[in-house]
Amino acid sequence: MDVDKKQERKKVLEALTRQGILDAAVNLLTREGIQGLTMDRVAAEAGIAKGTLYVYFENKEQMLEAAIDASFDPLVRECSALLDGDLAPDRKLEGFSLCHLRFFDEHRDLIRVLLFDRERTHFGKSRYTDGRYRTSVKRVADVLDDGVRQGLFSTLDSMKVAAMFIEANMGMIMQRIHDGISGDVEKDARQITEIFMKGLRKRK
Amino acid sequence: MDVDKKQERKKVLEALTRQGILDAAVNLLTREGIQGLTMDRVAAEAGIAKGTLYVYFENKEQMLEAAIDASFDPLVRECSALLDGDLAPDRKLEGFSLCHLRFFDEHRDLIRVLLFDRERTHFGKSRYTDGRYRTSVKRVADVLDDGVRQGLFSTLDSMKVAAMFIEANMGMIMQRIHDGISGDVEKDARQITEIFMKGLRKRK
Amino acid sequence: MDVDKKQERKKVLEALTRQGILDAAVNLLTREGIQGLTMDRVAAEAGIAKGTLYVYFENKEQMLEAAIDASFDPLVRECSALLDGDLAPDRKLEGFSLCHLRFFDEHRDLIRVLLFDRERTHFGKSRYTDGRYRTSVKRVADVLDDGVRQGLFSTLDSMKVAAMFIEANMGMIMQRIHDGISGDVEKDARQITEIFMKGLRKRK
Amino acid sequence: MDVDKKQERKKVLEALTRQGILDAAVNLLTREGIQGLTMDRVAAEAGIAKGTLYVYFENKEQMLEAAIDASFDPLVRECSALLDGDLAPDRKLEGFSLCHLRFFDEHRDLIRVLLFDRERTHFGKSRYTDGRYRTSVKRVADVLDDGVRQGLFSTLDSMKVAAMFIEANMGMIMQRIHDGISGDVEKDARQITEIFMKGLRKRK
DNA sequence: GATGAATGAGTTTTCATTCAT
DNA sequence: TATGAATGAAAACTCATTCAT
Numbered sequence: 064m065d066v067d068k069k070q071e072r073k074k075v076l077e078a079l080t081r082q083g084i085l086d087a088a089v090n091l092l093t094r095e096g097i098q099g100l101t102m103d104r105v106a107a108e109a110g111i112a113k114g115t116l117y118v119y120f121e122n123k124e125q126m127l128e129a130a131i132d133a134s135f136d137p138l139v140r141e142c143s144a145l146l147d148g149d150l151a152p153d154r155k156l157e158g159f160s161l162c163h164l165r166f167f168d169e170h171r172d173l174i175r176v177l178l179f180d181r182e183r184t185h186f187g188k189s190r191y192t193d194g195r196y197r198t199s200v201k202r203v204a205d206v207l208d209d210g211v212r213q214g215l216f217s218t219l220d221s222m223k224v225a226a227m228f229i230e231a232n233m234g235m236i237m238q239r240i241h242d243g244i245s246g247d248v249e250k251d252a253r254q255i256t257e258i259f260m261k262g263l264r265k266r267k
Numbered sequence: 268m269d270v271d272k273k274q275e276r277k278k279v280l281e282a283l284t285r286q287g288i289l290d291a292a293v294n295l296l297t298r299e300g301i302q303g304l305t306m307d308r309v310a311a312e313a314g315i316a317k318g319t320l321y322v323y324f325e326n327k328e329q330m331l332e333a334a335i336d337a338s339f340d341p342l343v344r345e346c347s348a349l350l351d352g353d354l355a356p357d358r359k360l361e362g363f364s365l366c367h368l369r370f371f372d373e374h375r376d377l378i379r380v381l382l383f384d385r386e387r388t389h390f391g392k393s394r395y396t397d398g399r400y401r402t403s404v405k406r407v408a409d410v411l412d413d414g415v416r417q418g419l420f421s422t423l424d425s426m427k428v429a430a431m432f433i434e435a436n437m438g439m440i441m442q443r444i445h446d447g448i449s450g451d452v453e454k455d456a457r458q459i460t461e462i463f464m465k466g467l468r469k470r471k
Numbered sequence: 472m473d474v475d476k477k478q479e480r481k482k483v484l485e486a487l488t489r490q491g492i493l494d495a496a497v498n499l500l501t502r503e504g505i506q507g508l509t510m511d512r513v514a515a516e517a518g519i520a521k522g523t524l525y526v527y528f529e530n531k532e533q534m535l536e537a538a539i540d541a542s543f544d545p546l547v548r549e550c551s552a553l554l555d556g557d558l559a560p561d562r563k564l565e566g567f568s569l570c571h572l573r574f575f576d577e578h579r580d581l582i583r584v585l586l587f588d589r590e591r592t593h594f595g596k597s598r599y600t601d602g603r604y605r606t607s608v609k610r611v612a613d614v615l616d617d618g619v620r621q622g623l624f625s626t627l628d629s630m631k632v633a634a635m636f637i638e639a640n641m642g643m644i645m646q647r648i649h650d651g652i653s654g655d656v657e658k659d660a661r662q663i664t665e666i667f668m669k670g671l672r673k674r675k
Numbered sequence: 676m677d678v679d680k681k682q683e684r685k686k687v688l689e690a691l692t693r694q695g696i697l698d699a700a701v702n703l704l705t706r707e708g709i710q711g712l713t714m715d716r717v718a719a720e721a722g723i724a725k726g727t728l729y730v731y732f733e734n735k736e737q738m739l740e741a742a743i744d745a746s747f748d749p750l751v752r753e754c755s756a757l758l759d760g761d762l763a764p765d766r767k768l769e770g771f772s773l774c775h776l777r778f779f780d781e782h783r784d785l786i787r788v789l790l791f792d793r794e795r796t797h798f799g800k801s802r803y804t805d806g807r808y809r810t811s812v813k814r815v816a817d818v819l820d821d822g823v824r825q826g827l828f829s830t831l832d833s834m835k836v837a838a839m840f841i842e843a844n845m846g847m848i849m850q851r852i853h854d855g856i857s858g859d860v861e862k863d864a865r866q867i868t869e870i871f872m873k874g875l876r877k878r879k
Numbered sequence: 880g881a882t883g884a885a886t887g888a889g890t891t892t893t894c895a896t897t898c899a900t
Numbered sequence: 901t902a903t904g905a906a907t908g909a910a911a912a913c914t915c916a917t918t919c920a921t
Binding site for chain 6: 277281310315316317318319322
């Protein structure tokens with residue numbers, strides 16, 4: 064019992080330090096960009112010694128990876144739940160947009176990181192699996208395929224369209240940020256869906 | 268006269284050196300990525316002395332900027348001509364997609380740079396003007412506004428939609444690259460336009 | 472009585488832990504070399520906590536010293552017994568060679584350590600006493616002096632010749648290792664003695 | 676002509692810096708041992724910036740290698756000339772001993788390095804070719820083989836005996852150093868040859 | 880006595896930039 | 901103008917040692 068307690072306390076403390084590091088890393092990243100992210104500064108920001116970072120993470124790369132993963136976790140979870148749900152495909156797409164717009168409204172600075180990560184993800188010679196992004200594309204593609212199966216959408220190359228859709232969301236997000244976040248989220252999310260559903264062309 | 272000749276020759280030579288540096292920088296960038304771009308290597312690639320780089324450019328940042336500008340110049344020119352032309356707005360959009368898909372098919376590696384640059388462009392604390400990208404958004408937005416004026420498109424928030432459109436193109440490009448560039452360019456360009464024109468929804 | 476038992480048990484346990492540490496250190500040393508010998512790894516190899524090492528040893532240097540001492544103990548004991556025995560001086564020398572060749576055939580990797588230690592021993596500013604090696608030289612010198620006294624050997628500078636003899640053995644060992652341990656131990660041991668007894672020169 | 680002069684001056688200056696680094700490295704090595712040899716200190720000792728070291732050498736390992744090579748160069752040359760000469764095999768061996776004893780009398784501290792290098796040479800997992808030492812063994816073995824061919828020496832395993840001979844020399848050197856270099860070099864060199872020629876055994 | 884998380888000084892290496900020629 | 905040797909600040913990472921529990 065005593066031992067259990069001790070071990071538990073230890074685990075909690077460890078988790079705290081680990082989280083502290085991740086938070087420090089994300090803060091620094093958002094504040095200073097990738098170039099400002101040095102192990103020295105992360106340690107300082109986290110209020111621990113440089114060496115301690117290497118107790119918790121193998122190297123800078125893995126720490127960064129973990130930090131980014133951790134900060135996108137809420138978004139990933141929310142989207143996951145949404146896409147797993149049983150809304151109609153078009154509602155799912157709108158929900159997806161909404162999630163993303165909301166998330167980036169709240170974590171406006173993080174988009175910088177996302178873009179960074181996207182770059183690394185796709186084109187780095189790194190060993191990074193491009194997991195997060197590719198998974199996202201695949202899941203949206205599944206929704207599109209569902210839509211086709213249900214006779215809702217015309218036939219389409221689902222992976223390509225999924226990629227387009229996701230990026231279109233990013234475009235909207237960027238524009239919102241550029242404009243100082245104008246207009247409400249719901250409206251913009253609806254507009255994205257609308258365009259992807261019905262197109263821009265005026266109908267008589 | 269003699270003096271003029273000399274001066275002219277000098278200018279030509281200087282321009283040549285300058286271009287040589289830019290080419291070297293872009294080659295290195297596409298071959299080795301940003302991490303591989305050191306002043307040493309640029310000088311070696313260009314066949315000049317390291318110090319000479321600083322004769323032509325203030326510092327690394329400005330050199331890089333110029334190099335990226337130079338490498339996107341063909342794309343920018345082509346798009347510019349297209350958007351300045353007098354095609355119908357929807358043809359212009361399709362042309363825009365086509366330009367981009369073609370350009371990145373041919374300069375596949377440059378997309379890495381573009382994404383990198385995009386990040387820097389939008390969110391860095393760098394003094395980079397985000398010229399290229401913002402201009403692009405604005406011009407596409409103009410086309411959209413034209414479309415609206417001509418009664419071709421429904422009313423829309425042109426800047427946001429333009430951003431979406433541009434990013435959707437990037438999504439398509441990324442997916443093509445991920446798939447090993449599947450399908451022909453024209454078809455994919457048409458698909459993008461189609462979706463933005465008519466949407467995904469099946470019509471009876 | 473109870474207290475005595477407890478104390479004894481404690482002592483046994485401590486000795487066990489101590490030996491475990493030494494074994495771990497030697498294993499690591501032979502497997503990975505000096506560079507691979509970190510306190511972390513020794514602790515892991517010994518299955519104890521890092522901090523515990525400092526319960527048993529003042530610091531790394533002393534632990535290493537003890538570990539090396541322990542691993543050469545068998546050789547030292549065997550040689551000691553031999554040189555203490557009452558063989559003729561020349562038989563003792565041959566026995567000495569045999570001991571060494573055999574020991575390093577079996578602990579081939581340890582020779583690396585020996586050489587390392589030799590360096591430290593003789594020339595480091597370390598507080599290492601150069602005990603092992605100097606003692607060895609002295610004892611061989613004693614055998615040589617015995618030989619001289621018995622009219623077996625010509626007069627000689629026994630310390631210098633002893634050093635030569637010991638190093639010649641090392642040379643043979645190195646060559647055997649380099650060749651992949653060619654030829655049988657006895658023959659090589661005999662050859663060393665032979666040369667030191669009769670020299671290389673052919674006699675008519 | 677002018678250009679030639681400039682280039683020559685440059686070369687000389689470069690060689691000077693390079694030599695300065697090597698000298699600094701050897702000095703530090705002899706003064707402080709391997710553990711004391713850090714790039715920081717070498718730079719300080721050489722009176723240059725840390726970065727400059729990396730202009731002249733790829734990394735620490737190669738610098739060290741070059742430094743050691745450079746400091747043994749005189750010995751290697753002298754021995755080489757001697758063994759290439761046309762003395763009788765036994766005179767060559769004596770000359771070899773003489774060279775070595777003299778060299779280490781003068782560079783007493785360097786023996787530490789030699790031993791270090793020997794260790795690295797033979798047993799490191801390093802990419803070091805064990806050139807210096809192996810070559811030495813081979814060349815002495817050739818002399819021995821010559822001796823056998825000329826009917827001077829009994830048949831023998833020349834590589835093993837060569838290794839023994841070289842190490843016996845080292846033993847003598849160590850003993851001399853330990854004793855504070857007692858006795859004159861010639862006498863000790865002669866004693867080594869004597870033993871290897873005629874052995875220790877007293878003849879009636 | 881045993882633990883192991885935390886430390887931080889110390890190490891190698893990189894590279895944009897300068898400046899004397 | 902062109903050069904390229906020299907710089908030195910900064911970065912990632914290591915590891916023996918300590919100390920609160």
